[in-house]
Amino acid sequence: MMNKTALAIHGGAGTILRSEMTAALEKEYRGGLENALQKGFEILRKNGSALDAVEAAVIELENFPLFNAGRGSVFTHEGKNEMDAAIMDGKKLKAGAVAFLQNVKNPVKLARLVMERTEHCLLAGEGANEFAHEMRVEFEPDEYFFTEHRYRQLLTAIEENRIQLDHSAIRNPKSAIGTVGAVACDFQGNLAAATSTGGMTNKKFGRIGDTPIIGAGTYAENATCAISCTGHGEYFMLGVTAFDVAARMKYKNLSLEDASRETIERLTEINGEGGFIAVDASGNVALPFNSEGMYRGFVTADGEIVVEIYR
Ligand code: ASP
Numbered sequence: 681m682m683n684k685t686a687l688a689i690h691g692g693a694g695t696i697l698r699s700e701m702t703a704a705l706e707k708e709y710r711g712g713l714e715n716a717l718q719k720g721f722e723i724l725r726k727n728g729s730a731l732d733a734v735e736a737a738v739i740e741l742e743n744f745p746l747f748n749a750g751r752g753s754v755f756t757h758e759g760k761n762e763m764d765a766a767i768m769d770g771k772k773l774k775a776g777a778v779a780f781l782q783n784v785k786n787p788v789k790l791a792r793l794v795m796e797r798t799e800h801c802l803l804a805g806e807g808a809n810e811f812a813h814e815m816r817v818e819f820e821p822d823e824y825f826f827t828e829h830r831y832r833q834l835l836t837a838i839e840e841n842r843i844q845l846d847h848s849a850i851r852n853p854k855s856a857i858g859t860v861g862a863v864a865c866d867f868q869g870n871l872a873a874a875t876s877t878g879g880m881t882n883k884k885f886g887r888i889g890d891t892p893i894i895g896a897g898t899y900a901e902n903a904t905c906a907i908s909c910t911g912h913g914e915y916f917m918l919g920v921t922a923f924d925v926a927a928r929m930k931y932k933n934l935s936l937e938d939a940s941r942e943t944i945e946r947l948t949e950i951n952g953e954g955g956f957i958a959v960d961a962s963g964n965v966a967l968p969f970n971s972e973g974m975y976r977g978f979v980t981a982d983g984e985i986v987v988e989i990y991r
Pocket of ligand 1: 692693748858859877878879880888889890891897909910911912913914
């Protein structure tokens with residue numbers, strides 16, 4: 681018997697207020713999410729793999745400038761775009777990730793190449809860029825990644841940092857919005873997850889977030905679930921959040937929904953802000969978060985697209 685397919689995506693979590701959103705901008709965000717869902721669902725519908733579906737959806741979101749991944753990535757303290765991405769195949773329990781990547785158009789493609797063409801899980805910095813050249817992936821000049829709104833965010837963050845010595849500027853979730861991710865279950869019941877990000881505005885000193893850390897920001901295993909996280913990455917690393925959902929399913933025998941709820945409670949307990957998207961091998965979907973909003977969407981097994989932003 682054929683399995684029920686499922687696909688869910690996110691475009692980041694944080695303080696997303698209706699009052700700060702114009703109708704035109706909201707339409708643009710919704711359009712970006714819908715396009716990505718359509719791209720991914722098209723693959724699942726034609727009996728393609730969950731892995732291909734999450735990669736295709738994330739590529740679409742990376743190319744969309746309003747989200748903090750690929751084009752539209754936030755700026756580091758030095759005014760650079762350094763990107764992290766990961767992909768995981770729940771059937772083979774294999775993963776590939778990249779961190780500190782510069783000028784690669786679609787970091788998620790390179791993450792998949794790490795998984796399929798190397799013996800490693802995670803490549804960072806210069807080595808990751810060298811690997812990207814070897815794989816002949818597409819590069820783009822700095823100007824491609826530059827977006828006015830992200831640059832203004834950096835200037836504000838730097839300014840606020842100078843005035844207030846706590847981390848409120850960096851912690852301001854508004855500056856963290858936009859990481860993208862996708863999780864899918866295909867007709868064979870295989871699961872996959874992918875996440876891609878520019879990280880956090882004004883990040884310094886070679887900071888790497890949760891996104892490329894398997895088990896923290898990204899995880900997939902057929903026996904339990906596929907997870908892609910977004911939010912203040914440090915807390916997702918401390919809570920090993922993506923794997924936490926899988927562990928609750930495996931060791932406590934919980935449903936996807938119950939495990940997801942408990943994991944969000946745990947995240948809140950440790951002061952982490954954000955959310956994640958989740959699917960299991962029966963095609964169930966969960967999209968929990970504890971922030972004010974999370975750009976998110978899913979496609980039902982019969983192809984209906986649902987997109988939501990606020991609580
Ligand atoms: N989790 C990402 C990071 O900390 C940021 C985000 O989700 O927006 O790098």
